[in-house]
Amino acid sequence: MDVTRIVFLALAAVAVVSAYRVVTAPKIMHAALWLGFTFFLVAGVFLTLGAEFLAAAQVLVYVGAVTTIILFGIMLSQAAEVRSRDPLPSELLEGMAFWRRGVLPVVATVAFVAIMVMVYLRASWPAPTGGVADTVRLIGSALFTTYVIPFELAAVLLLIALVGAIVLAIRDDDKEEQGS
Amino acid sequence: MDTVGLVLARSLILAVALASLFAGMTVIERKMLGYFHLRLGPTRTGPWGLLQPVADGIKAIVKEDIIPRDADRLVFRLAPIISVFTALAAWAVIPVGPPVNIGGLTIPLGVADPPGGVLVAVAFAALSVYGVTLAGWASQSKYSLLGSLRASAQLISYELAMGLSLLGVLMLAGSLRLTEIVAAQERLPFILLQPLGFVIYFLAALAESARVPFDLPEAETELVSGYSTEYSGMRFAMFMMAEYIHMITASSLVTLLYLGGWNGPVFLPPVVWFLVKLGFLLFVFIWLRATMVRLRYDRLMDLGWKVLLPLAILNLVATAVITVFVA
DSSP, X not given: OOHHHHHHHHHHHHHHHHHHHHHHOSSHHHHHHHHHHHHHHHHHHHHHTTXXXXXXXXXXXXXXXXXXXXXXXXXXXOHHHHXXXXXXXXXXXXXXXXXXXXXXXXXXXXXXXXXXXXXXXXXXXXXXXXXXXXXXXXXXXXXXXXXXXXXXXXXXXXXXXXXXXXXHHHHHHHHHHHHO | OOOHHHHHHHHHHHHHHHHHHHHHHHHHHHHXXXXXXXXXXXXXXXXXXXXHHHHHHHHHHHSOOOOOTTSXXXXXXXXXXXXXXXXXXXXXXXXXXXXXXXXXXXXXXSSOOOTTHHHHHHHHHHHHHHHHHHHHHHHTXXXXXXXXXXXXXXXXXXXXXHHHHHHHHHHHHTOSOHXXXXXXXXXXXXXXXOHHHHHHHHHHHHHHTTOXXXXXXXXXXXXXXXXXXXXXXXXXXXXXXXXXXXXXXXXXXXXXXXXXXXOOOTTSOHHHHHHHHHHHHHHHHHHHHHHOOOOOHHHHHHIIIIIIHHHHHHHHHHHHHHXXXXX
């Protein structure tokens, strides 16, 4: 086995364990950290597959931004707030426990595995490896030609989220001013 | 051919070099601050106070290691490690000179030079927020938490302006590979073509390394010591190490992106040129610390969002228009 394969297997193995810890960690802060660690390891997997740009983007966006925001959210909320804010009455939640803990995960898992198998069967193996020297240029031109409409849609979605966040922030300020 | 052994050897040399540079920087900074303030700085430890880092190191090791009772022990222990790791990891892609030929072997003067080198360096710089945030949260102390919240807000705000000003350089160089960016500056360093971008990048880099005048996260007059309040001994020393290595990383990136990297007149070898420029920028960092006062926190945020960010966008659009229509 060459070094790349060993590194790939090690990263993949640790990533699986770390992903498992995301759902089993008792403290939400630790779960978020495991999540960030998993993203980081996946970036490493991308790196061993020769997708440097994807790896860098993964670290920048998922580890650097998404997980940071999650950590922020946890830090800014009181521990009690995180624990006991169930929107539904507890009897209802207990009645739903079978569906929430038993059926829903199974459905989600089966759906996920089905999609992965479908993707796996449809792709042509081994994937074409020519022209990976300049992945950045390739991704850039693909984004702005073939996939320009999804790209713009994502941009608009982000803009909506941004405006929404600003609206929420402004409304809070007004309330405080009226109250005082 | 680059073998695994060679890469590991280079990584080891780099790690040792950075650690010694950190030790050297602490004493040089204190000496220079002393001279700026018309005093002598450290004098008792060895000639010219040169053994000060050794004394500091011994002190840090023998200090009692305190973990607050309410702290999250795992995260509290993890935070300094993450800090040092993210600071060192950026150096995986930073080259210090052109490849050299030794006995028929072409050895690059950097650990790796991937096509997306700049992005990787920026990504690791962005991760530095983790150590700070986690340290503040895990300490379970009000001052630490306030300090770490400030730090995270500051880092996130200035990252935007930094990334946008960086894009100007990338457009001119037409590459994300750091060696190619340096090669593109063979005739003219980008500081002359991107003066505005350089100013924005430098200020943002200053803010990212949390140095005066942007050292709000550990403003000792209002926050005790910010996120590192509850830390002592080696763990505190690790935060210091991360901070200094960040400063060195930021200076190297400015050198590579704007000052022409290792390009220079032939009377000095390329690596020396790189080190000269790096040294000058580090001196500027210390000079600013001795000269400037700390910004007020709202001013800091205003500068980031209302001045640097619009200017960076302007710089980006202007560069794009000029590259497409003129060049």
